Every structure is written in C-alpha cells, then in structure tokens.
Amino acid sequence: MARKASLSGFPEWLPQERAIEQHVLDTLRKTFELHGFGNIETRAVETVGHLLRKGEIDKEVYGLSRLAAEETAKSDPNALALHFDLTVPFARYVVENAGHLAFPFRRYQMQKVWRGERPQDGRFREFMQADIDVVGEGTLPFRYDVELALVIVEALSALPIGDFMLRVNNRKLAEGFYLGLGLEDPAGVLRSIDKLEKIGAEKVAELLRTELGATDAQAEAALALASIRTLDDSFVGQVRALGVSHPLLEEGLEELAEVVRTAVRRAPGKVIADLSIARGLDYYTGTVYETVLVGHESLGSICSGGRYESLASKGNKNYPGVGLSIGVTRLVSRMLAEASVTASRSVPSAVLVALANDEGWHDAQDVAAALRSRGICVEVAAAAEKFGKQIKFADRRGIPFVWFIGEDGSHEVKDIRSGEQSSADPASWMPPAQDLHVGIVSA
Template identity: 60%
Template sequence: MAKTSVLSGFPEWLPAGRIVEQHVIDTFRRVAELHGFSGIQTRAVEPMSQLLRKGEIDKEVYVLRRLHAEDGETDHVDPDRQLGLHFDLTVPLARYVLEHQNDLAFPFRRYQIQKVWRGERPQDGRFREFYQADLDVIGQDVLPAHIEAEVALVMAEILAALPIPGFTIHANNRRLSEGFFRAIGLEDTQGVLRSIDKLAKIGPEAVATLLREQSGATEEQAQACLGFAGIVTDDGTFGDRVRALGGTGEEVEQGIAELSEVVRRVNAEVPGVCVADLSIARGLDYYTGTVFETFVEGHAALGSVCSGGRYDRLAADNRHTYPGVGLSIGLSRLVSRILSADIAHATRGVPTCVLVSVSSEDERARSEQVASRLRARGIPTEIAPTAAKFGKQLKHADRRGIPFVWFPGADGDEVRDLRSGRQVGADADRWEAPAEDLHPRVVPTGEGA
C-alpha cells in the first residue's frame, strides 16, 4: 500500500498520546459522576432541519449521504430527511430531552463525551473531528439560579484534576450585557454582542468600527461598550463601574446581582478561580443568563478551552420549556495542547506491566501459565513474541517501556526491574507490582516515571 497523506483536522495520537487523552476522558467522567451526573450517548447524525436551526454554522455541517444514492437522493432533498453529522452536543441534547421527557427525572443532570464534526479550517487546536465533553443540568419549566454556580464549580473540579497549569473561569451575564447596551441607547443587542465577541481576535479599534457600521452606534456609545467590555474583577465591584458608564435599570441590576452571586459562590469554594469579565459575550443567541469561558494560564493563544452558560429555552413543546445550564470542554483541543506543549506525558506508551520471557518455544506453555496467573490478579502482562536470546527479550521490553521482565524457571521464577537492574525471586500468585507501575500514569512533564 502506498504511503497515505495526512488528513488535516483529523487528529490521531500515538499510543502514549492516546493514554493522555483517555486520562482526560476518565477524569471528566469520574468527577461528573461524583456529582451525580448521568452519562448519555446520542446518535452521530441529526436531520439537517435541526442542525441548521441556529443558522450560524450551516457552512460547517458535514452532510451524510450514500456514495451510490438512489434516484431522488440528492443534496436538495427535504431537510427533514437529509442527515448531517452533529457539530456539537447541544442540538442532540435538545432532541434527546424532548423525545425522552416522560422517562427522565428533572432536573436532569447529564454528561456526554462524544466526537463531533465541523468543516472549519484546521489550525492549532481546531479540528474537523474532535471529542467534546459536556456537562448540563436541565430543568422542566424552571431551573434554580444557584445551578449556574454549581455547574461552574463541578467544571472547576474537573479542570483542577487534569494535568494542566492553572486556569481561570471568566464569567459574564447576558441580562447585564443586553441591559447595558439598551441603557445607553443601542437596541441591536445581538449585533453588539457579536461584535464584542470578536474583541480578542480583531482588537478594540476594529470592534468600534463594527459597532458604528453594523449596529448604528455613535462614537460615544462605541467607547462605552468598549469600556464595559474592559471591566474585569474577581469580586462584586464591577457593578459600580457598570453604573458609572451609564448602566441603569432593572435588567442591569438583575444582571449585576446574578453575576455577583456566581463569582462569590465559585470563589468561596475555589478562591481566585472565577472573575467577572464583561468582555465575555458568547455570540450565540440562545444564552440568557450567566456565560462562561475558561483560559489556561500561559496559553492565552489557545483561547477558551471550556465555555457555556445559562439558556432558558434549550427546547420547548406545547406543554413545557426546558431551561438549562451547561459547560463544554473542547477535549481534543485541550489534549492537543497538553501534548504539543509537553505539559504532561504518559509514564509509558503501553499498558503492559510485565513481559514474561520465553526460554524456548518448547517452554512457551510455562510462560503462558505465568502470564495467566498474573493477569488473573489484575497485572497487565504479555509474553515475549519469540524465544530470542534473553538480552534481546530485555531490549524488546525496554524499547516498549515495560518496567518488569519475568523469568520462569524450573527451580523458581525471578523478576527483573529494568530500571534498577535488580532481579529477585518471585511467585506469580503472590508478587505485587508497585502501585505506580501497575498501569501507565499521566504526570506533568518534569516528573519521572
């Protein structure tokens, strides 16, 4: 087979990288379940009519179509019949909640770790196929405000357990932002939010131009918006600064109160991890309350690795509405940075703890018996592929990062630690591998195996 070219945007990790990725997945799952979140999986495809409801991502959706389509199966079929790969996990969640509402207990606490697909331009940390990990609490008709801080705290616990440097959760409130824009005379609040959302990418001067040209802002209003977006505090003092810029009215005061409570509660549990950052816009129009973005210290260029917020109408039918609070980690994006920046690594690239040597092919059955006894006690074990000289078998184990080699013997077995060279007598029914060697671990770079 000829050598294939790399497909940009579709990451494939080497075994050691996959161990890091699996560690991140397992950590997310463990902490989520510790807080009572149930895991779900949804189908990979949804009707195009559902995927395109938001209208902002239509150019990025991958359409699902058979290679040999039958007559009438074209790209222009009924959107309710045409299928596409899901580009996030929120659209599938909305459909899932509506379909299973009679079988779910609300508030429904759900986590989901699944691949999604987006046809965007691949670049550092952005892929066309990637894992996303979501955490949501969904209510039926009502959802208490304290859930906003609770979900943020669970996500903070997940991030704190991952092999990354420090991180900061930046929070804003959509009621506060929209109330402020209206208070200074700007009615196109969604347009203003979309412009503010580009602040980090294009800078304040370009954003001011967008505000004037697309939202009809005066120079004074544009500067007020930039002043608002420049407010960052780790306490409730942002409220006075908003009022000083002209933010008045019931909607502004409600937003200040809600955001202050979220920042207070999160920092009471994890001091200093949450800041009120009024530049956080989250351009999607379904957010209605607190919105979040999360940044890793020393990796600002990576952008937000975890984002989300409050949405009061995830889904609705003739009987109920389903408000929710959710946060999502771009898991592959985060793993990519951990690997490329050498932030952390796996202590070895294979699960094997012990390689059982084979003295000759006639004695392979003895080695197989030893391996079975070790595996029965939970010790990951493999057998040497050939009865080569012991020196070659030792080199084979060392190249693969296997820490121990077992030597079956008629007069008793022995096991060697390849790192220290120490070799001692051992019994396959009683020998214990050191806890730190039993399975590969993910450790910050700079720490040894």
C-alpha cells in the same frame, strides 16, 4: 503532534498519545460522575432539518449519502448529516425521551463531532467534545449556574494542563446595560463586543457607531463595561459607577455576583468576572462561561458554555438548561505539541513474562493469570527467544518488569531500568504503585 495527520483536520494519536487523551477523558468522567452526572451518547447523525433549524452554520456541516443510493438533494431536510456539536443532538434527545428522564436531568456526553471548516492550529474537522449540562422541565433554578462553574473548575483542576481561568459574564447584565444606555439592538452590540479581542477597541467603537447607531458616549460606555474584570464581586461597584440602570442589568449583576462570590469561597483564584465575554452564539440568555489556559491564550477558549432559557421545547413544554463543553482534542493536541505531558510507556503492560523454552508457555500463562487477578497488566512472550531479545522487546515498549521462570520452578522478576533482579511469588508480588498503570507525567 510531532506527526502530521494524513488527512488534514482529522488528528490521530499514537498509543502513548492516546493514553494521555484517555487519561483526560477518564479524569473528566470521574469528576462528572462524582457530581452525579450520568453519561449518554447520541447518534452521530441528525437530519439536516434539525441541524440547521437555527440557521447560520450550514457551511460547516458534513452531509451523508449512501454511495450506492440515488442522489439525494442536499437541501432535503430529511437527509442525514454529521452533528457539529453535542448540544443540538442533546436537545432532540431530551424532547424525544422526556417521559423517561428525571428532571432536572444531569448528563455528561463525550463524543466526536465534525465540522467541514478549514483546519488550523487548534481547529479540527473531527474532534472530541466533553459536555455537561443540567436541563430542567419548565424551570431550572439559577443555583445550577453556580454549581456548574464549580464542577468545571474541579474537572479542569484534575487535569495535567497547568493554570487556567474560568471567565464568567452574564447576558442579562450586558444586554440590560445596553438597553439602559438607550441602545436598541443589544444582541447586535454583543456581537460587536465579541470581536474585541480580534479587532481591538477602536474598531469595535466604530462598528457600534456605524452599524448600531451608537453615539460616542454610548460606544464609550459599552467599551468601559467590557473592560471590567474582577476576581471578586467588586465589579458590581465598577458597573454602577458607569451610571446606567435597567431592571435586566440588576438581575444580571445579582446573578454574576452570586457566581463570583461562591467561587471566591469554593474555587479561589480560578473564576473571574470578565465583562468582555459575549459568546457569539445567540441562544445564551444569562450566565456565559469561557476558559483560557494561562500562557496559551492564543489557543482560544478550551471550555465554554452558558445558560439557555430554552434548550428545547415541544408543545407547551420548555426545557431550560445550563452547560459547558470542553474541547478535548484542542486541549490534548496542545499538550502533545508542547510535550508538556508524557505517558510513561506505550502499552498497558507492567510485566512481560519471558519464556525459557517453548514448553514453558503454559507455566508463563499461569504466572500471568495470577498477576492479572491482582490488576497487573501482563504480556507473555510469544516465543522462547534469547533472554536479551525478550528484554529488548520489553524495553522498546517501556514495560518495566520482566519475569523469569527457572527450570526448577523458581520465579525471579527483573526491573529492567535498574537491572535489579530478585525472587518473587506470582501469588503476591506487586509492582511499585507508580509502575502499576501507565503514568501520565507532567514535564
């Protein structure tokens, strides 16, 4: 992001920057599909009534109205507005199409979302999210909580983003612990703990005492729980050592231990039990996930999610789910800002077929067609300018090869980086593998 967006909060990329974003999206898609997740897209708009059914976030929503229409009252629940995430539209989609879906339903979804909030580093008004979820009808085995952690580790590991850490906690564990402690508003405690990174332990303790009626000992215990972080299941012993017991706590300990034990075996060093993770939103009911880029902790979580016992419900049907959402724009904007990754050229073309004279255009197109049939991206010069000018045309775009057709029908191809030129057969020539497609190179 060397350049400033012309509309604050609405980033746009240059072609070579977009190539990096495309690489990220292609890589995610590939990993998700390898794990059996199918793609869907939902419409960009929802009714205001559906978007705001959980309350709280109306400040951020962009309402829609036809410029030529009569004024619609913004409070009209049937008015349209842009979605602010992919979970709320997905919940509607599942209910509307339940009869046509096979449950547990695995889907990924990569679309832009909009939030009218104040833009700042890593926060945008329009941004791309990539979500995966598994949704059951009635029930959904806990094993999917484990599987999704592994899928997301595999997906993020395939990206050129450097080291990351998936931090996992469990709402049952935390809420059970607070209940076992005798705190009566576990959700309120969780919301206070969620502020830990922002305001520090002392202020959280004060909140717990003043707003949630905690004693000094209770506040201390809640903070002690939140300080536990282990790369294996040794957190279980550390929690037990705090001397609190509650059936919900037991359930949460068992679930989180299963996630971490599996990760130790299948994704070592990438998953940590972090008992400070709370996730502000209320609908999570079990596992919660956050992800930090190591060395970029200030960026916030680049991938978050969790288990919700009710993504949606209709009549007596309930749809539990577990899922994660990757903040693609946040990730890509950081990669661009740091120039940690670059694209090897600004166009797909590996070859420019030069023109010796204007009549040679058809022959040049024949060469291009022959090369394209083997998956090589090719442009043909539009005019028979001096060869130096045609080579410069390629050079400015980073096109590595220029193809020349001699008057005698001979063919030569020049690597304009090395200057090396050799004869070539349009029916068989291939560029080196690393030049075939735009390369995404870590700095």
